[in-house]
Amino acid sequence: QVQLVESGGGLVQPGESLRLSCSASGFTFSNYGMSWYRQAPGKEREMVAQISNTGVVTTYADSVKGRFTVSRDNGKNTVYLQMNSLKAEDTAVYYCYRINLWGQGTQVTVSS
Numbered sequence: 339q340v341q342l343v344e345s346g347g348g349l350v351q352p353g354e355s356l357r358l359s360c361s362a363s364g365f366t367f368s369n370y371g372m373s374w375y376r377q378a379p380g381k382e383r384e385m386v387a388q389i390s391n392t393g394v395v396t397t398y399a400d401s402v403k404g405r406f407t408v409s410r411d412n413g414k415n416t417v418y419l420q421m422n423s424l425k426a427e428d429t430a431v432y433y434c435y436r437i438n439l440w441g442q443g444t445q446v447t448v449s450s
Contacts, residue, residue, distance in 0.1 A: 340364035342434045347444030350424055354448075358419040360434030360441055367415040368392075370437065374408060374419045376430035376446075383433070387419060401427075424448045 346358040358374070371390050377383040387408035388397040396408050402421075410417040417434060429448050434441035 340439060342436060342439060342441035344432065344434050344441045344444040347432060347446045349447045349449065351450050352425055352448055354424055355420070355422045356424065356446060358421070358432055358434075358444060358446070360417045360419075362415045362417070362434075362436070365436075368412040372408075372410060372417040373435040374417075375433045375435055376428075377433070377443075378427075378430040381430075386432070389417060421446070 341363055343361045344358060346356060348356060350356055369391055371388060373388045374386040375383050376386050384399065386399050386402055387406055389395070389408045389410055393410045398406060405421065405423045407420040408417065419432065421428065426448050429446060431443040431445050433443045
């Protein structure tokens with residue numbers, strides 16, 4: 339079955355860290371660039387980070403540059419999003435994306 343499954347979300351305080359994981363199955367993971375998106379309540383879904391199929395090229399939204407790091411392990415069919423120095427405005431549902439395929443999302447809440 340072709341699918342993406344996110345994990346690692348939760349409730350943290352401002353300034354803390356979380357690492358999200360996205361496990362892929364049913365396709366040749368190493369052939370695809372991957373992305374993380376997020377959607378906050380009442381807002382449009384926005385791209386957070388992208389990584390090329392080899393992991394060499396990464397791109398970030400300005401709002402997360404210097405705080406978030408995207409990486410991948412093609413041997414484990416998994417893409418990660420390390421999120422440091424989290425802020426309240428990072429609160430959202432985070433989605434993993436491959437062309438024409440979305441994960442179900444994982445909730446990240448940053449609150450004191």
